[in-house]
Amino acid sequence: MNITIRQRENGKWQAIVSYKDKKGKWRQKPKGGFDKRKDANQWAKEKYFELQRLERKGILGNSYTLREVFETYLSVMDNKNSKDTSNTQENYGYLMKLFSDFMDKDINTIKSTELLKFIDNKRRETGHAYNSNIVTLNIVFNFAIKKLKVCENNPCDILYKDNSKKDERIKFITENFYYELLNDAKREKLKLFLRMLYETGMRISEGLGVCTxxxxxCSIKIDRQFNSKKKKITYILKTNNSYRTAPISAELYKDLKKATCDIDGRIFYDLTYDQVYYLLKKKNTSPHCFRHTRATLLVSAGIDLTIIAYIIGDKIETILNEYVERNDDRLESSYDKIRQIL
Structure with missing residues (x-):
């Protein structure tokens, strides 16, 4: 590692700290515009000690672009588990596209202020919060710090979640609203699918993968889902908790059993992801809101939380913190019970 101090033609002083990267190539950290030689020398000494510290930590000379970090992270994820990672690859592909302006930058040159300004501008332009994208980017930078050791600081640290926009979807589907949705579903298969979502709280991909x-x-064993992108059944679910059996009514059981299916036994082979979303989006709700509804109804009925978590296919904390909504249909009767114990 070398220090060079020189005076430029304009009379200003410049300091250069040179070092070798991991490939043996010389790199430089220069800074100019100093009025006095001693100021340039002072900066060079501080930079020299900083680079020495990074060298001891094994970070100095590890030159990675953000794109290379993403690609390495995805490669490690693919090798680490045997799950179908097509959705993960797609999500990270979107993230790389979103942050395309930063992809080919050295990861150590990306500043927190640049990311913050970029996110704030995107929020103003699109109206989206990008909260989940920030969380994922933070994971990638932590991977670069802890596993690759190619940078020291996480520039996502000052990025904040935008909680100003309320989720306006109807998360709890009342009985009246449920029958309204069924009435608007013109196709019988779509009606049957909505009935199944309402009774089980399945994820839409799990529902599309149901086979006879x-x-x-009078139950549905949930051990597969339909990958809409690859157009095939996969036996890899979102989490280990997703493998479960959900009880259904005798009427729904009978209708599912007599429904048409394809050669593999898939019942909703003639229904698409987009067809379901199109109907529900028009009514200001979504397939995921059926999960909120079923969890809420089960909690309202006094079912043991461990059983609810199993039926919904998620952790108890998630059920309580994210899924359970106020059940106005049971509100008055609940008030009566509270009054009795006052």
Whole structure:
């Protein structure tokens, strides 16, 4: 590691600290515009000690672009588990596209203020919060710091979640609203699908993967889902908790059993992801809101939380913190019970 101090033609002083990267190539950290030689020398000494510290930590000379960090992270994720990572690859692909302005920059040159300004501008332009994208980017930078050791600081640290925009979807589907949705669904298969979502709280991909052989004894065994992008059944679910059996009514069981299916037994082979979303978006709700509704109804009925978590296919904390909504249909009767114990 070398220090060079020189005076430029304009009379200003410049300091240069040179070092070798991991490939043996010389790199420089220069700074100019100093009025006095001693000021340039002071900056060079501080930079020299900083680079020495990074060298001891094994970071100095690890030159990675953000794109290379993303690609390495995804490669590690692919090798780490055997799950179908097509959705993960797609999500990270979107993130790389969103932050395309930063992808080919050295990861150590990306500043917190640049990211913050970029996110604030995107929020003003699109109206989106980008909260989940910030969380994922933070994970990638932490991977670069802890695993690759190619940078020291996480520039996502000052990025903040935008909680100003309320989720206006109807998360709790009342009985009246439920029948309104069924009435608006013109196709019988779509009606049947909505009935199944309402009774089970399934994820839409799980629902599209239901086969006649998994509908057993007034219940549905959830051990597969339909990948809409690859147009095929996969036996890899979102989490380990997702593998479960959900009880259904005798009427729904009978209708599922007599429904048409394809050669593999898939019942909703003639229904698409977009067709379901199109109807529900018009009514200001979504398939995921059926999960909120089923969790809320089960909690309102006094079902044990461990059983609810199993049926919904998620952790108890998630059920309580994210899914359960106020059940206005049971509100007055709940008030009566409270009054009795006052």
């Amino acid at each position: 052989q998994t509908v057993i004894d």
